[in-house]
Amino acid sequence: MIDLKLLRDDPDRVRESQRRRGEDPSVVDRLLDADELRRAAETSFAALRGEQNALSKHIGHLQGRLKKAADGEKEQAQAELDAAMAGTSDLAERVRAADARRVAAETDATALLSQLSNVIDPHAPVGGEDDFVLVELVGTPRDFAAEGITVRDHVEIGEALGAIDIERGAKVSGSRFYYLTGIGALLEFALVNHAIALACGNGFTPVIPPALVKPSAMEGTGFLGQASENVYRLEADDMYLVGTAEVPLAAYHSDEILEATSLPRRYVGYSPCFRREAGSGGRDTRGIFRVHWFDKVEMFTYSHPDDAENEHARLLGWEKQYFDSLEIPYRVIDVASGDLGASAARKFDIEAWVPSQERYREVTSTSNCTEFQARRLRIRMRDEDGVRPLATLNGTLVAITRTIVALLENHQQADGSVRVPVALRPYLGGREVLTPL
RNA sequence: GGAGGAUUCGCCUAGUGGCCUAGGGCGCACGCUUGGAAAGCGUGUUGGGGGAAACUCCUCAGGGGUUCGAAUCCCCUAUCCUCCGCCA
The missing domain is CATH 3.30.930.10 (Bira Bifunctional Protein; Domain 2)
Structure with a gap:
């Protein structure tokens, strides 16, 4: 596969290479679009996942404290834990959805990328x-x-x-x-x-x-x-x-x-x-x-x-x-x-x-x-x-x-x-x- | 083909559901120390994605599942080791 950075920085070079090979240059533009989507999906997934990670860690702390809590403090600790747990299912669901979108976008981009042939050496003669x-x-x-x-x-x-x-x-x-x-x-x-x-x-x-x-x-x-x-x-x-x-x-x-x-x-x-x-x-x-x-x-x-x-x-x-x-x-x-x-x-x-x-x-x-x-x-x-x-x-x-x-x-x-x-x-x-x- | 066991950052290894989402040793790199070196001490040490950056996400053989949360539990696959069978 070719370098995605080259594709972003100099798509014309890749299009020209495809043309000289007698292959489809439009793959370049479809790949650029797919790559854009992929990056956006990646970013939104990372944000949600980060939120979930932080919350998970917090819950871990609260559970540790609950175990060590004296009898009189147990109720208070339990209440805090319950509060933290509220909405975790919903968040997990959103994380799953974002992950699915990310995987789909990645699959699309990879499929297009694998269709591109190597970028031709400019010294290679053009033709059949x-x-x-x-x-x-x-x-x-x-x-x-x-x-x-x-x-x-x-x-x-x-x-x-x-x-x-x-x-x-x-x-x-x-x-x-x-x-x-x-x-x-x-x-x-x-x-x-x-x-x-x-x-x-x-x-x-x-x-x-x-x-x-x-x-x-x-x-x-x-x-x-x-x-x-x-x-x-x-x-x-x-x-x-x-x-x-x-x-x-x-x-x-x-x-x-x-x-x-x-x-x-x-x-x-x-x-x-x-x-x-x-x-x-x-x-x-x-x-x-x-x-x-x-x-x-x-x-x-x-x-x-x-x-x-x-x-x-x-x-x-x-x-x-x-x-x-x-x-x-x-x-x-x-x-x-x-x-x-x-x-x-x-x-x-x-x-x-x-x-x-x-x-x-x-x-x-x-x-x-x-x-x-x-x-x-x-x-x-x-x-x-x-x-x-x-x-x-x-x-x-x-x-x-x-x-x-x-x-x-x-x-x-x-x-x-x-x-x-x-x-x-x-x-x-x-x-x-x-x-x- | 059958039965067991294993797979964690270059190497060795800790870790049997959250209070370290990965700890330690070796090796390596840099620094301190030294007349110089060794030892000692300190720091760093998988790879990848996103982002101008701060930073963040993924990566415990691979893939699925359970869960709010998985190196850890379940299923499938791969590879390696041991034994049995077959065989160049």
């Missing part, structure tokens, strides 16, 4: 999915024709290597499922170990988080809003399968206050990711590019708000470093306002070159969620100025399936084998090439 800004182009796609190679896609290559089994994935689990077998399975471990090594070398704490979470964790990270149709829910237990380790890593410190001196806190999580892919229609139906489940190594930082922008650059830097080491051509894009999730103020994607499609496709994504998630999850920091929300950021180091797609296709060779990039070899027992069975 196609209005991204190209930040950087790294590497050059190979000229396969010049090499005399007819490009094969990852399904062909992967099946020849005995690395990917899509048919049996469908047999057992349905469409958009797969098995990684043999060298495919080993490839996952190699990619994961390589990623974890990079992260640990940069001060990240490795974490294996739960992939099944309570509604509050899902809600707090902002995935139950417009993204909710893509989330798997286990009805019988009211639990959710996470779509990314971001969820359990963000909720990890929920309801906690961290010392500002302990920031930034960097965690790198390895977890399965489950996505319903509702609304993705018939897109990317071939292969393992878009699947209902995959494993991923995700970076997550709890940061001082003033350092969030720099941390965002660092996360992107580590993502680039990882893809550089895989020797895969890619581009970096600054994602446009309409394509940001509810929590992100700004987002950069790395898109790897996919030879069989002759275009760049998303393989990683890093978001600066500023204080938005932290407010929802009640994660704060304490410094000399007191206690306030901190900033959270996340970034993919490696999403296994899409990286395997890019790896197999970009490093394919004329004889059907696949060259292993140098950085990955130590994690594959020194293998330099993957050969068909």
Whole structure:
């Protein structure tokens, strides 16, 4: 959720942010009204409750005196007590009513507040999915024709290597499922170990988080809003399968206050990711590019708000470093306002070159969620100025399936084998090439 | 899944309906003391809402209830511990 003070002080900024996202700016005005009501209800309740507290205390004193009173004084003390008790029921009734009004006003305001997406970073490009800004182009796609190679896609290559089994994935689990077998399975471990090594070398704490979470964790990270149709829910237990380790890593410190001196806190999580892919229609139906489940190594930082922008650059830097080491051509894009999730103020994607499609496709994504998630999850920091929300950021180091797609296709060779990039070899027992069975 | 027990301000703990709607210890911070330190003494030390401020309200795991009044009584839920059953 956003800062109510910002909403009061500069509602235009929030309205503009909503507009750029293509979301409803009128929520801002309804929330301002609801907030006004909430504060009024709060004030009148506090006044009545104060009255009741004072009276209660007085009654307590009188009862104490009655107990200790000598026989001759008992009648007098009793009379005073009776006088004080007169009207207490009526007061209690008014307190109850005021409290009910307060709770109702609070519920209304909170509901509206939770509808607002994060305030967009003014530097983020405005527009929809196609209005991204190209930040950087790294590497050059190979000229396969010049090499005399007819490009094969990852399904062909992967099946020849005995690395990917899509048919049996469908047999057992349905469409958009797969098995990684043999060298495919080993490839996952190699990619994961390589990623974890990079992260640990940069001060990240490795974490294996739960992939099944309570509604509050899902809600707090902002995935139950417009993204909710893509989330798997286990009805019988009211639990959710996470779509990314971001969820359990963000909720990890929920309801906690961290010392500002302990920031930034960097965690790198390895977890399965489950996505319903509702609304993705018939897109990317071939292969393992878009699947209902995959494993991923995700970076997550709890940061001082003033350092969030720099941390965002660092996360992107580590993502680039990882893809550089895989020797895969890619581009970096600054994602446009309409394509940001509810929590992100700004987002950069790395898109790897996919030879069989002759275009760049998303393989990683890093978001600066500023204080938005932290407010929802009640994660704060304490410094000399007191206690306030901190900033959270996340970034993919490696999403296994899409990286395997890019790896197999970009490093394919004329004889059907696949060259292993140098950085990955130590994690594959020194293998330099993957050969068909 | 069954049976018990627990949950209070960072930690330990007092508190079984009002006369403290939360007391004490440890730790921490500041001050006094000292040549300096320790000890000692004093003060402060959960978080949140409203208010320009004075101040005030909420917060004893969470939610409901009883009552003029609940940390305290009743109900539900969560988490942890012990035992039993099942199990990777």
